[in-house]
Amino acid sequence: MKNYLRDDLIKLKPYKVIEKNIRHKMDANESPWDMPKLIREILAQELANGISLNRYPDSNAFYLREAIGDYVQMSPSQIIVGSGSDELIQMIATAFVDKGDYVIYPTPSFGMYKISTIIAGGNPIEIPLSKEYEYDIDDFISAIHRYSPKLLFLCSPNNPTGNLLDLSQVRELIKDFPGIVAIDEAYGEFTRDTSLRLVKEFPNLLVLRTFSKAFGLAGLRIGYCVTSPELAEQLCKVKAPYNINSFSQRAGILTLENIDLVKDRINQIINQRKFLYQALKEIPNIKVYPSEGNFLLIRVPDGEGIWSKLLDRGILVRNFAKHPYLDNCLRVTVADETTNLKFINAMTEILGQEEK
Numbered sequence: 001m002k003n004y005l006r007d008d009l010i011k012l013k014p015y016k017v018i019e020k021n022i023r024h025k026m027d028a029n030e031s032p033w034d035m036p037k038l039i040r041e042i043l044a045q046e047l048a049n050g051i052s053l054n055r056y057p058d059s060n061a062f063y064l065r066e067a068i069g070d071y072v073q074m075s076p077s078q079i080i081v082g083s084g085s086d087e088l089i090q091m092i093a094t095a096f097v098d099k100g101d102y103v104i105y106p107t108p109s110f111g112m113y114k115i116s117t118i119i120a121g122g123n124p125i126e127i128p129l130s131k132e133y134e135y136d137i138d139d140f141i142s143a144i145h146r147y148s149p150k151l152l153f154l155c156s157p158n159n160p161t162g163n164l165l166d167l168s169q170v171r172e173l174i175k176d177f178p179g180i181v182a183i184d185e186a187y188g189e190f191t192r193d194t195s196l197r198l199v200k201e202f203p204n205l206l207v208l209r210t211f212s213k214a215f216g217l218a219g220l221r222i223g224y225c226v227t228s229p230e231l232a233e234q235l236c237k238v239k240a241p242y243n244i245n246s247f248s249q250r251a252g253i254l255t256l257e258n259i260d261l262v263k264d265r266i267n268q269i270i271n272q273r274k275f276l277y278q279a280l281k282e283i284p285n286i287k288v289y290p291s292e293g294n295f296l297l298i299r300v301p302d303g304e305g306i307w308s309k310l311l312d313r314g315i316l317v318r319n320f321a322k323h324p325y326l327d328n329c330l331r332v333t334v335a336d337e338t339t340n341l342k343f344i345n346a347m348t349e350i351l352g353q354e355e356k
């Protein structure tokens with residue numbers, strides 16, 4: 001068939017997901033726990049009583065934005081919600097990147113910055129992290145001087161490396177930058193610091209958050225962006241009218257109303273991250289990178305082989321073995337205690353066999 005695609009999209013590689021029905025899913029940085037029973041029961045009750053699903057949802061998700069505003073201590077006028085932060089990343093590129101504009105982001109990092117830049121017709125410029133996967137701010141500043149980019153995507157903690165961008169580094173980057181800075185904090189709840197408070201200082205800053213990770217609602221697709229009211233108004237021009245369905249809006253509000261249930265789960269994940277990190281460090285021939293997210297990046301002797309052997313044991317992790325900056329690396333999502341133990345036992349066994 002004739003290729004109808006825009007010429008500049010012909011070489012674009014779409015975001016790939018492995019859809020495997022696997023026992024121990026540790027590949028997508030989801031929460032190991034489903035929605036708390038209390039919230040499910042309230043939602044079930046509301047569904048049974050009728051929640052007007054024949055009507056379009058609230059197009060501006062006002063009550064959800066109000067609840068998010070309370071949570072992050074900002075006004076609802078500073079918040080935009082998207083169908084996952086994926087949609088917000090795409091909206092940001094669509095709204096602010098003109099054809100040919102440069103867009104800078106780190107590598108290795110989350111794949112959607114590149115895809116959204118290309119879809120918007122921008123020129124992606126990838127800035128490698130240091131050898132130990134830290135941000136080198138001087139490299140970013142040099143690239144800003146060289147390319148005068150319109151948009152800078154930063155990811156903190158960075159996926160898949162787990163490192164954090166500290167606030168002084170963010171300030172250093174934004175202070176003289178005339179373009180837009182979007183900091184993706186999809187894993188912000190698992191860290192010790194956040195850029196949210198910089199939103200008041202810098203009207204060109206957008207901070208992206210999600211309900212998919214710490215809040216355990218990946219299936220309902222809710223992300224949000226916190227920014228200045230002026231930038232929020234500009235960004236809203238490219239928002240689809242009813243992008244968050246009624247059910248997700250209600251589930252998001254109920255989750256925030258019961259935030260203590262979520263906080264308990266976040267603490268468990270942080271404790272399990274410590275456990276997993278220590279246990280992996282004790283296995284010979286593995287390098288584990290410290291992480292502030294709900295995942296750990298590890299380097300192993302034979303990434304492809306170990307990934308397959310884990311799969312044979314019913315464990316799916318993310319395979320980065322062939323990534324140019326992540327040679328032989330795998331990323332494992334921190335799960336519940338039982339699953340983490342299974343993973344450690346499998347790794348000990350597999351690496352023990354490799355040694356022989």
Ligand SMILES: Cc1ncc(COP(=O)(O)O)c(C=O)c1O
Pocket residue numbers: 028029083084085086087110155159184186187209210211212218221222223
């Ligand atoms: C850094 C980062 N940003 C954004 C996303 C997308 O999350 P959402 O489910 O909110 O679209 C992910 C998902 O893995 C991610 O790792």
